[in-house]
Each structure stands twice: as structure tokens, then as C-alpha cells.
Amino acid sequence: MPIIIEGWRFLPHSYAIANQFQLLEMLNRKHLQIYHQDMPYISKNWQPVTGLFPPDAEIALRNIPKPSPQKTADATLRIYAPFNLSFSTSKRTAVFACTEWGIVSKSIVNGMGVKSFAEAHAQGDAIIITPSHWSKDGFIRSGAQESRVAVVPLGVNPDIYHPLPTSQRTILRQKLGINNYFVFLNIGVMCNSSQGVGRLLKAFAIIVERYPDTKLILKGRDAIFPSKDSILKASKVALTNTQIEKVKSRIIYVGETLSFSQLAQLYQVADAYVSPYLAEGFNLPVLEATACGLPVICTKGGPTDDFTNSDFALKIDSKLQTNYTRDGDTLWCVVPEQEHLIELMQTVIEKSLLLDHARQTGPKWVLQHFTWKQVVDRLLDVLIPSVKFGRPTFEPIIL
Template sequence: MPSHPASDFWQHVTLPRWLAAHSASAYFSTAHCVPALSGGARRIVTIHDLGPYRFPGMNPWKFDLFLKTNFRLCATVADAIVADSQAMADEIESILGVPRSRIHLALLGVHPRFRRLNPDELSRILASRPEIADLPKGFILSVGEFNPRKNYHRLVAAYAGLKTTVPLVLAGPTGQARASAEQRADALGIRERLRFLGYLDDDGLLALYNLAGCFIFPTVYEGFGLPVLEAMACGTPVLCARTSSIPEVAGEVALMFDPTSEQAIAEALRRFLFEPELADRLARLGPTQAANFTWQKTAARTAEIIESCL
């Protein structure tokens, strides 16, 4: 949230006093905020991405200013900065000027709830979610907030060129890019082939992944890319952008494409639709790739980083 006098006072005055009063050895922040004064504690912070630098203007200017101010403070005073991916570690070094010796890598994990469901489990979830139950099985799925960097406008245009009746389902919190995606679908005459779903809880997402024929992630920028692993864990073939952190997450178990090219996105979709052996291979290998990323590993690595600062 944007800077506020009360929260600033807590972060930069109350928190350091508390750390000093309790002789804290370390303070770990999970998201880009650290106190300017240490209170005698080592300060460790995670920076998930540097979106305001890569996509200026995507957020309200006050929010971008708040984020950039906190990023710069982290770069100046943090004893260690944790990155979710090597791609983000590189950006923290190049954009914020943080020495490599202060940047540490802790990959994220996928929750074990994301898995292949048996028919009874799937039926129980769908019983209370008619908006999902009504979808034809085997649709093309994309999940994420509707903001410009998710690249839905190119996905919609690429999909429009395909001669297919397989619907495209876009699910995620409504954002500034949804209206433009809907308008583009209307202009291209494919509105009836698209389904727009809003925010879904974990069970809703789990059902979607299990019902989808494939999952496509056309993002142009990510700090990690959890939806890729969630889909893989459910045995859903993944098509994803070859950009930022995504190759680290997907490994060799996804069909990758250039997210800036509508033609490349369309070709990836075409291969999924007309090369069933490719889809079968990706579905088979996905759960094994996802199993490499666990929150237990993330926690253990984070603990190592904190201990190394003491």
C-alpha cells in the first residue's frame, strides 16, 4: 500500500525500537520493506520483482513512488536481499546497484494442494462452482491478474487467428487490462469463444487446472511464475513465455515462445491443438518438474541466508 504517516512511523521508529528493546539478532521482511534504522538487528528482505522500473506507469504514480523508495532503501541498508529467481537477482544487481555478494537466491515452491484430482474430488469442487462446471473440458486456460504485463491483448489476438472451437478461458482478479482484452475480442469477432472469470480461490483454480486442455502463460515479465508450477503439478500441459524468470521455473517441460510475437504465441497454441503427442509428453513430465519446487526448500534456504548474516 502507498506510504502513510502511521505505517512509516511504525516501520522506521517503532519497529527499530522494538528490535533494540528485545535484542533481536535479525529482522526478515518478506516483501521489499525494511526499517531505515536497524535497532541492532541484521536486516534481510525479499524483493520479488522490480515492476515499477520495468513497467513505469502501470500502477498509480504514488504507488510506484512508494515501491521505488522502498527498493532503494533496501538496496542501501539491507544486509542481505533475497531474490525469487536468478533473473531477479540479476535485475537487483543491474537496476538497484546491489553488490552480488549481498544478493541471495531462494526459489519459491508450489503448494501440495495443486495435484491431479480424482473424479470424486473434482465433482465435489464443481458442485458449488457452476461457472466452472459449465465449461467444456479441454479448454485453453490462462491465469493471472488483468494487468498489461500479463500480455492478454496479444494472447487474444493470437487465439483469434486459430480455426478452433476450443474456448479460451481467462481467470484472475479484474484489472485495468480486462476491458482492453474484451474490446479486442469484440473487434476480432471472437467474444463468444472467450470466457472471462474473476478471482477464484485455490479450489477453484485447482479445478480449472484439472479441466484445462493446456495452460498458457504469455506474460512479458515475472519475478518467479507460480502459475506455471501449479499447472504442471496438476498434469496440465504448459505453454509459456521465454522471458525473465519463466525458463528457470519451467525447465525443459514446457513449450516456450516469444511473448512479444503474436505469431509465436499462435504457433504454440497451434502445436498444442494439433500435436497430441506433445501435449501428452508435457502433461506426463509436468508433475515431476513441479515437485522440484517446495516451500520446505524455500524455508530451509531462507533460514540459511538469515543465519549467514548473523
């Protein structure tokens, strides 16, 4: 069964990350013939990165054949931006896409080169594949036909993302100089408006006052976004000069691109993951942290509700809020309650049993529901519905 993938590779962007892990899993399916067409990056400053995967996996990705212009297939899957809802040469066309802000914004529509997202979806036959119900609601709110919007979550590779044995974890923490600290972790592009960096810094400043032996690791993506500058700007707005002086020695910033194995080590040495986000399409780091056995503190009401539960997740109370932009867009977000964020950070420090419980339950939950193998089973159900690989097409995912 031939499948054509049009997308990004060799880039630390969420779309490229999902694409590459899905490709590697599809290559394990002997009944599939996979073709890949690389699509242009949306920024001239983005450059291909090597070493994200082990050499054998990277070679496998590079060896995927490119389809000829006339190539027909059972399905074409597009996973890049701007979104492209036009017809393909395949029997079925699908587009992976996210709506972080609860709508398809006018800037995205303009980038697509269409007048209306609703019209573009209605006039084509493309199925939108999106990783969360929050994101699905955003497409429907923007006029997408609900029968052609499918939720397929993202996943993790448990061979990479898993808890370390205690002895190995201690050695690694000692090498990093953090063995005597309680370590919080946050990973992302550090966009303050959507990922809540300022809120996290403000909460951490209070935590440091109460618990001096704490550190915060912030992992940005300087290769594709000015993450460090974003943190500095957020700190100047959220913190006083006195607070900045107190927290700066307790914040570890990592901006360079790491291999996925190196990235996993950040989860493995941390004590808790914290994500007071406002707008996300999925929030893969929360799932990766769960796979590594961390308790996760994340905003309630957003996409992470799809794949977290009370065994390992502490959810920050939030309010659904709409904001109006100069372009005339109405943006939707979940605003985390600041005092509750601080309370939950304090809770994970004081209650060590929460850490032990998360270390046992989180990885087991991920293995049961969210490996890339399971995700690709669901994906193939959408791409080739005549052949049942997993659950039926468009059946709601009930966790």
C-alpha cells in the same frame, strides 16, 4: 531461533501469498519461533480476505504472535511494499522484493522515500531476497550490491496443486460445461502491459477460427486490481469487432477471490496454461500449473526459464526490448513473438501426447525442486547462514 516476519497476510496479492505459505511451512519447524508484524496495505481499497486457506491453516496464521517493539531475533524478513532496506533490531535483515521490469523504477524509489536505490542498499545491511535471476539482474542493474542479492524461488503446496484423477476431472469439467472443449487457462491481475493479455486474446481469436471447440478461462483479481476492465481495454485494442463477437462466448472470466483449493480446480480442469508475459518477477501460476500436470506455454528469456524445462514447457520465442518512460526510466522486457505463440497453442491442441507427458513429468519436477518445504530450506540458509538448513548462502541455483 526467533525470526520476525514483517509483511502482508489475508490478501490475494503475490507477496501475501508467498508470505503465508512460507509462514505455514516455518511453523512446522520446531526449532523456530515465528513472530509476525502485519504491515499496511498500499491501497485503501484492499481489504483482508478470509477463506483462502482451510480453517486450521487460517487459525495457525492468525495465532502467530506479534513481536514487541524491543524484540530481537536471529533474522527479520520483510515481504511487503514499498521496500524497506533500513536496519532492523535483528542480527540479520532481509527484504523480499521483485523487479518485473528489469530495474527498480523511480516510482518504487519514490515510494521507498529514498533518493537512490543503490545508496539505500549500500548504506544498510539488508539482503535482498528475490525469486528469479531475471529479477536479481534488475536489482544489480539498479545498483544493488550483488553479494547481498540472493535468489530463492517461490513454491507450491502439492497437497493443493496436483493433477486430479481422470474420473474426478471429467465430472468437474462436465459441471462447468467445458468437457467437450480444449481449455486454455491464464491467471493473474490481467495487466496488459506486463502480462500480455492483448497478445493472448489476439492469438486466441486466431485459434478459435481454426479450432471452434476451444475455450479460454481468464482468472483475474478484482479485489486488488481492475482485472476485468483491463481485459476489456486490451480486447478493444487487440481485436476487431468481429473477433470480439466470436471470442466472447468462448471466454470464461472469473474475477472473484477464490480459496487456493478452488483456484487449483481451475488448473485441474484446464488442458493447457498459456502466459505470453513481457515482465514478471517470477510468475507463480506457471509453476502451479506445472504442479497440476498442465503443459505450459510461456515466454522464453524471462523468470520462468529458472523453473521450466522442455518436458512440460513450450517456450515462446522472444526479443529482449528496452522501453523509455516519461520519468526517465529504462524498462526491460521480453516481447513474445505473436506467430510463435499461435503455433504453440495449436501444437498443444493437436498433439495429445504432449499433454500426457506433461501430466507425468511436470508434477514430478515440482516435487523434486519447488515445494514450499524446499523453498523454506533455501530461505533459512539465507536468513540464518550459521545453521545449514539446505544449500549454502548465495550459491547460484542451477536447475
